[in-house]
Amino acid sequence: MHKILVTGGAGFIGSNLIEYLLNNTTGHIYNLDKLTYAADLDFAHNYHHDRLTFIKGDICNAAFINDLFQQHQFNKVYHLAAESHVDNSIENPQVFIETNVNGTFNLLHAAYHLWMEQPHIFKPSFQNMQPRFLHISTDEVYGSLKDEGFFTETTPYAPSSPYSASKASSDHLVMSYVHTYGLPAIITNCSNNYGPRQHDEKLIPVVIRKALSGEPIPIYGDGKNVRDWLYVTDHCQALHTVLENASAGENYNVGGKNEIRNIDIANHICSILDEVQPRKDGQPYAAQITYVKDRPGHDYRYAIDPSKIEKDLQWQPAETFKSGIKKTVEWYFKKYNL
Ligand code: NAD
Secondary structure: OOEEEEEOOOOHHHHHHHHHHHHHOOOEEEEEEOOOOOOOHHHHHHOOOOOEEEEEOOOOOHHHHHHHHHHHOOOEEEEOOOOOOHHHHHHOOHHHHHHHHHHHHHHHHHHHHHHOOOOOOOOHHHHHOOOEEEEEEEHHHHOOEOOOOOEOOOOOOOOOOHHHHHHHHHHHHHHHHHHHHOOOEEEEEEOEEEOOOOOOOOHHHHHHHHHHHOOOEEEEOOOOOEEEEEEHHHHHHHHHHHHHHOOOOOEEEEOOOOEEEHHHHHHHHHHHHHHHOOOOOOOOHHHHEEEEOOOOOOOOEOOEOOHHHHHHHOOOOOOOHHHHHHHHHHHHHHHHOO
16 A cells, blocks of 8 residues: 655645545545644544554654654655745744755655665656655745746746745755655645635635624735736646656646736635625725735746646646636535624
8 A cells, every 4th residue: 555645734734635535546645744833723633544644743853854764765755845835934034944945954854765775876767766755845946927928847947936936946955866866756836725724824715704894804015916817626636647647857847827917816705695694884904905915025927838738637727716716616505604
């Protein structure tokens, strides 16, 4: 039976990935998570399955991580554990470097110890080699686009925030282990995810929560910044497809071709809520939208060209933005409207 390590499995994408893997694979899954403020404690403590083991631990503890790899002999790794909120990285960048850079290094080195006896020269068989280490990264490593163009796998890295710089650094470390040691690792760089179990601090949960509580709905700057949105289970399916089918040493961009301005997201969510539960005073929820001081260094536009993953691995998202956001609003409506 495969032994699958998911780091950050109590977070937004990790918890959705674990559900996806339990439904679509036969391996045993180990959820390694430190349970930071961003973790979903309900998922970590109350989601049980006979093929799932929860391990509370810190990827920054090198000796612990090395022992864990030796003890469990993982042969597939999905690495998602990270500090993930850009605003926090502006306030407190240090923990982003510790977790996203040093933590990734500890995992790579533990995998290297377990899987590779000696540093060796690139072998022809390397690309099909099992086990596999999948590093889950972001399109933010590419920096900001103007109105035209898309990020491809060859776009030069130009991160703007401490968060994206820490993720860019970790991507470079992963590729250094591929090239130097022949570690069978792959990187995915995905656009913004949305869906159930995202932390309250992120844009879509904020809009829904503030709308329902009657508070101002804060939108940075003029609201015209563009993000490319992907429903979380489509991302999970892409991760599984890449880990199982891609050649080691590859990188793939993952995106849903859903470019939307932040202000349009807020208006769209408000209009769904207007139907689900109209405001008592008859006003639309959009009346609560309030522009606030822009985030420093705020990237203008992200947009992914997903043709490589579509062509090489025949991956396509199942959700449209319209279907995905409806499910998402329904999920948070239950969470926030008790
Ligand atoms: P999240 O913040 O919701 O979850 C991160 C999880 O990692 C949490 O459960 C947290 O407890 C855990 N964690 C943090 N530090 C840890 C440590 N030192 N040791 C062990 N566990 C630790 O993040 P997310 O949105 O689910 O993102 C997961 C990954 O996907 C991240 O690497 C992120 O960069 C990447 N990503 C996210 C998005 C997105 O839109 N959310 C898009 C592209 C890529």
